[in-house]
Amino acid sequence: MSTSETLVNTAPLPGGVxxxxxxxxxxxxLDKAAKRPGHLPGLVVLYGPSGYGKSTSAxxxxxxxxxxxxxxxxxxxxxxxxxxxxxxxxxxxxxTIQPARTISAMxxxxxxxxxxxxxxxxxxxxxxxxxxxxxxxxxxxYEASRAAILxxxxxxxxxxxxxxxxxxGRILDWVAAQPADLDDARALRDMYCDRVRVAxxxxxxxxxxxxxxxxxxxxxxxxxxxxxxxxxxxxxxxxAWGGRPLYTGEAPRRRS
Amino acid sequence: xxxxxxxQMWAAMRQLGSFTLVDVSRAAGVTEPAATDYVKAxxxxxxxxxxxxxxxxPRGQKRRQYRLARDLGVDAPRVAKDGRVLPPSGRQRxxxxxxxxxxxxxxxxAATASLPEAPVALAEAVYYCAWxxxxxxxxxxxxxxxxxxxxxxxxxxxxxxxxxxxLVDANTGEVMAESAPAEEAS
Numbered sequence: 173m174s175t176s177e178t179l180v181n182t183a184p185l186p187g188g189v190x191x192x193x194x195x196x197x198x199x200x201x202l203d204k205a206a207k208r209p210g211h212l213p214g215l216v217v218l219y220g221p222s223g224y225g226k227s228t229s230a231x232x233x234x235x236x237x238x239x240x241x242x243x244x245x246x247x248x249x250x251x252x253x254x255x256x257x258x259x260x261x262x263x264x265x266x267x268t269i270q271p272a273r274t275i276s277a278m279x280x281x282x283x284x285x286x287x288x289x290x291x292x293x294x295x296x297x298x299x300x301x302x303x304x305x306x307x308x309x310x311x312x313x314y315e316a317s318r319a320a321i322l323x324x325x326x327x328x329x330x331x332x333x334x335x336x337x338x339x340x341g342r343i344l345d346w347v348a349a350q351p352a353d354l355d356d357a358r359a360l361r362d363m364y365c366d367r368v369r370v371a372x373x374x375x376x377x378x379x380x381x382x383x384x385x386x387x388x389x390x391x392x393x394x395x396x397x398x399x400x401x402x403x404x405x406x407x408x409x410x411x412a413w414g415g416r417p418l419y420t421g422e423a424p425r426r427r428s
Numbered sequence: 429x430x431x432x433x434x435x436q437m438w439a440a441m442r443q444l445g446s447f448t449l450v451d452v453s454r455a456a457g458v459t460e461p462a463a464t465d466y467v468k469a470x471x472x473x474x475x476x477x478x479x480x481x482x483x484x485x486p487r488g489q490k491r492r493q494y495r496l497a498r499d500l501g502v503d504a505p506r507v508a509k510d511g512r513v514l515p516p517s518g519r520q521r522x523x524x525x526x527x528x529x530x531x532x533x534x535x536x537x538a539a540t541a542s543l544p545e546a547p548v549a550l551a552e553a554v555y556y557c558a559w560x561x562x563x564x565x566x567x568x569x570x571x572x573x574x575x576x577x578x579x580x581x582x583x584x585x586x587x588x589x590x591x592x593x594x595l596v597d598a599n600t601g602e603v604m605a606e607s608a609p610a611e612e613a614s
């Protein structure tokens with residue numbers, strides 16, 4: 173089960189659902205890291221504003237690559253971080269193989285499992301790791317395992333990481349999450365709209381109002397479907413929707 | 429019943445390094461046929477290899493010696509009888525995906541957890557989510573949508589749905605006999 177066999181698949185999803193562009197980008201970058209020649213680094217960063225579907229992408233990518241996945245927390249200490257990574261590998265208390273006692277032994281343990289299994293590691297909310305000064309720990313894990321590692325964070329993540337020069341130099345690829353476009357909206361429609369069909373003209377309005385956010389498109393697709401069901405129609409287009417407001421993600425204005 | 433037989437055999441093989449089928453069945457506490465099936469599949473997958481020819485047993489029987497050729501780490505490899513390495517089960521993939529998505533529709537989940545060669549059917553996702561909701565792992569929000577309860581994610585292994593048969597006396601309602609739970613195919 174070498175990594176190169178399990179990675180990469182940008183084919184349409186079952187049921188004819190096309191992957192979102194961020195999924196394809198992310199999968200492509202991680203695959204490149206997994207198949208890289210020995211002299212190249214193996215860390216990949218996916219960054220972008222919240223709502224752009226980074227975690228959705230992570231879920232797809234984790235399925236496709238059989239990756240270990242952890243989500244960083246603001247409360248993470250170095251030890252908590254390693255415990256969390258080891259837990260994702262099923263190395264935890266009460267199991268046949270238990271976490272080591274010291275931080276450095278835990279790094280070895282996690283790195284060994286990464287190296288042996290050939291599976292990538294995904295660390296979501298990487299900003300917390302940077303804030304907690306645990307970046308070097310990720311570097312240690314990488315150096316010891318040479319595994320492909322995907323780091324996911326907010327827009328400012330590349331800037332924050334540039335402070336760690338030795339870490340920065342090990343990044344193979346920086347992937348900026350792309351704002352959701354009409355193609356993405358179509359893919360989401362195919363996935364979500366089983367009750368009411370949403371026409372392309374209305375879909376374009378949803379994209380415009382979403383300002384790049386996959387999440388906002390989903391919320392609006394849901395609302396359009398609900399309204400369509402209330403109205404008893406099979407297709408909702410711009411005319412059928414009328415002037416009803418769409419969810420923009422902004423707090424409602426105060427009425428005077 | 430936290431660990432499966434396959435896990436026990438794999439742990440034993442990792443510990444032993446080189447072994448006979450009897451060694452594996454003893455160390456893992458499984459029957460010899462069970463050890464034979466798993467080891468043979470691992471040989472076909474190229475994860476275990478035959479070494480030496482035959483070793484003399486205590487009463488002069490011949491036994492084949494095996495060796496772990498590729499130690500893939502803590503997880504027992506999922507291999508079919510013919511040696512094909514299988515991806516994690518659909519439920520396993522759903523369990524991981526719901527931990528990442530946190531809030532999702534059953535449709536999201538099925539699409540996210542699907543592999544091209546092993547799609548997850550919507551009905552299967554509905555069934556699994558319903559059971560996880562009964563167990564408190566998921567909380568239903570709007571119809572067809574769930575939130576994963578993070579405090580109950582104890583580890584990476586997907587909760588199993590077991591089949592159990594019972595003999596119940598219809599007069600008293602008392603359970604008179606119970607089968608060992610069998611794991612449902614997932």
